[in-house]
Amino acid sequence: MQSFDDPSIYIGNPNLCGPPLEKDCEIGGNLPKSDDENDSKSKNAGDWDKWLFLFIEFGFVVGFLVVFFILLFQENWRYTYFKMVDSGFDRLYILAALATKRLREERT
Numbered sequence: 001m002q003s004f005d006d007p008s009i010y011i012g013n014p015n016l017c018g019p020p021l022e023k024d025c026e027i028g029g030n031l032p033k034s035d036d037e038n039d040s041k042s043k044n045a046g047d048w049d050k051w052l053f054l055f056i057e058f059g060f061v062v063g064f065l066v067v068f069f070i071l072l073f074q075e076n077w078r079y080t081y082f083k084m085v086d087s088g089f090d091r092l093y094i095l096a097a098l099a100t101k102r103l104r105e106e107r108t
Helices: 037-074 075-107
Strands: none
Touching: 037 075
8 A cells, every 4th residue: 555655646636635645625525526428428338338238148048048948848959968968078087087097107
């Protein structure tokens, strides 16, 4: 927090007051108001972010449900999917076993 002691880092921000700055803060006094244009831009940006994340979540849920229901109702796809997953786990097991064997041989 010692880096905040230099008053020159606060130059250009007229809304700051209090130590280490020379400008005193007025409790309950008039605070400078921001521009309405900046407020509307920030509100619109917040709305845009909300809609963006809403559509991302909606897309994720729809995609998940499509895959889930396809696997639920299409028996051939379900067997193929789980066979592929099982095959992937088998390959990982073989790779881990070979790596363990190689490490043991290097130690001796």
